[in-house]
Amino acid sequence: MISIDEATCTTCGICYEVCPDYVFAVTKTGGREIMSVRYPLQCCQCGHCLSLCPVQAITASFIFLNDFEALEPLDISPARLANLIVSRRSIRSFTSQQVPRKMLDHLLHAAMHAGTSSNGQSESFIVIQNRQFLTHLEKLVVDALWNAGLKHLGKDTGLVINYLKKKYGSDFVEKCRAYHGVITHRREDGTLHGDEKIGGMIFRNAPTLLVMHGEKNNSLTQTNSSLAIRTMELLALTMGLGTCWVGFLMAAAQKSKTIKRFLELPKNRSVSGALLIGHPRYTYHHKIPRRDRPVRWI
Ligand SMILES: Cc1cc2nc3c(=O)[nH]c(=O)nc-3n(C[C@H](O)[C@H](O)[C@H](O)COP(=O)(O)O)c2cc1C
Incomplete structure (x- = not known):
């Protein structure tokens, strides 16, 4: 199960935006707009909402924020990755x-x-x-x-x-x-x-x-x-x-x-x-040419 702590939620809408399965919806209670877990059965348990909620208002029974490890900054340039x-x-x-x-x-x-x-x-x-x-x-x-x-x-x-x-x-x-x-x-x-x-x-x-x-x-x-x-x-x-x-x-x-x-x-x-x-026996020193394949731009 997944739930939102209404008292903490600021209704920023990030969870709604990033959810792949449209689990969240905005509902009106007492004249106030709040985020709610409207369709919990649609959840694929990806954890994106927990990861991005700026006030940690979301909890889930299947995945825990404490288990999320901080990411290292990316220090690989596009050129280096392309070379790899x-x-x-x-x-x-x-x-x-x-x-x-x-x-x-x-x-x-x-x-x-x-x-x-x-x-x-x-x-x-x-x-x-x-x-x-x-x-x-x-x-x-x-x-x-x-x-x-x-x-x-x-x-x-x-x-x-x-x-x-x-x-x-x-x-x-x-x-x-x-x-x-x-x-x-x-x-x-x-x-x-x-x-x-x-x-x-x-x-x-x-x-x-x-x-x-x-x-x-x-x-x-x-x-x-x-x-x-x-x-x-x-x-x-x-x-x-x-x-x-x-x-x-x-x-x-x-x-x-x-x-x-x-x-x-x-x-x-x-x-x-x-x-x-x-472990490879030999090392390749050349980028082997590839066929130019059709690319259609629309
Ligand atoms: C789905 C797939 C199956 C492949 N199966 C074999 C295989 O059974 N034996 C083999 O020697 N190479 C196999 N290859 C490697 C291809 O022959 C190789 O990717 C292609 O010749 C291009 O060379 P490269 O991977 O060095 O760029 C396979 C590659 C893919 C993507």
Whole structure:
């Protein structure tokens, strides 16, 4: 529950202005205008009203002003932040050094401060550092993608290809065909360091894999997870760590009950994000050019 102490409230209206869910309303009592909590059930418990009330007239049963920590002044310039953003690269070669728990806690804390739709905060995290577990999961991912359709994409024409091109478009099918090639060639070729042929193909021998999962029926769970992951990626960069998304795991988990079971996900949850984390073996010194994409100004 949320309430306003009428005696303290100055009816400045800030709570009304900043509330995402229009919980507050101005009411007239005894010829005086006061703010009231008119629609408490609409509250998403974001805490903005408590944070901004200049006279601390608002209290809530779910969040306490005493728990709010003072923010440090921002001392990062736009240019420095922009430099951080363009310096991020997807890292695919890691040293064997494990990422310490303290660093991961720092990243997780930042991830939990990325916004979530309706302040839902319902996406959870699995941190995997067990090598055997990672090796087995990686095998499950390759098998799931192969069996879900990649195995049919070896030829550039034929019944299946033509059907898929009609259904999903040629560009998409050509991209998938590239992945057919990746798996086939990895199986055929020896690897540089003589590891297992498919080993490291998906998880790149990263020491840590972070998996996010969310409510299956929430259409914004992947968006929430993406924001948390990009937040972690940028912070990780400032800590000397490298990261890489694992879309392959997300795609495979959508297809494979075995993967969901292996990750011990309840039926109502799905994998919504996955990130490799480790110490990068190499440093990038260039900003890689991007395609100029259309921007429409209205
Ligand atoms: C949603 C998403 C999924 C991705 N999945 C993978 C993946 O499974 N494996 C991989 O090596 N890179 C993956 N990437 C990284 C992209 O390939 C990479 O962002 C792109 O090549 C641009 O390079 P950059 O991140 O270094 O700027 C993924 C990126 C995103 C945003």
